[in-house]
Amino acid sequence: MPPAVAATGEHRLRVNGTERTTSITPSATLLDTLRERLGLFGTKKGCDHGQCGACTVLVDGRRTLSCLVLAATQQDREITTIEGLARPDGSPHPLQEAFAARDAFQCGYCTPGQIMSAAGLANEGWPPDDDGIREAMSGNLCRCGAYNTIVAAIRDVRDGTGA
Template sequence: MDSHDTGAAPAPPHSETTLRVNGEPRTLDLDHRRVLLDLLREDLGLTGAKKGCDHGQCGACTVLVDGRRVNSCLLLAVTLDGAEVTTVEGLAGHGGDPHPLQRAFLERDAFQCGYCTPGQICSAVGMLAEAAAGHPSHVTDPAAPSGEPVELVRAEIRERLSGNLCRCGAYPRIADAVEDVI
């Protein structure tokens, strides 16, 4: 043993990272191992995104990064320097009015326990943008013109939201709520 060795493990690497979270700039000293979900929930107090499986399989942690939906439990926060992160809390309008999808979920009673709902809503917001940009899904008609907006029929909605699980089985009402917004 080296006479200078204290026996303590070296501190994990940290980096200063600046994110815009729900429109607000945040500069943070981040442990390189910290995932976005833990940063949002534990450091910033934004508890909408939920820790479901912690393996990127359930979608309860879905948020938007630069407008694209992501599983925040898998994304290292330090990789997001300069990114725009939007959580379910940030979807409301400037006057605090609910996002149209939030309103539709309430009107359609598109949840039971509500645990998956923030991830479902963020995923639906991202899905609407993807379809509008012409990104095909597994069920998109191969004859559909490339790059044109994809028509969101029920099968498209269900396929595009299939990465977000609901243990209560509220899928029909979730699809109804999305249909109400398109």
């Protein structure tokens, strides 16, 4: 059963390894809270209906569309955004490096959601082939059509080969 949602007031969210306290309404989405209350603008608002994947974050290591989740229900969960994906020393995550090396973006708007979805995919188990990667990533849309290089970047990290 999900936790009870308190009225507008202070809520504690664990984001990118840091406990953050912010005032939110019961109807505030995690996406809007991350962007408007916590100043984490890497998570993008695309369709706001859970259809494009631009708002993908990890909640307890699993891919989550933050536009469909109420922020107040995420207390006691570990939320990871693109800003928190880097290695502990601050260097880019292997997926970030692979996306850059493969030029797996054009306009870049969908890139944070693509990378976060791929990071969640790593936690869930890598698909064995490119078709499996495409299927697993099908919830993340790219208007520029960089799908081939996105798949290649994910494959590079999965296989540990680099670009």
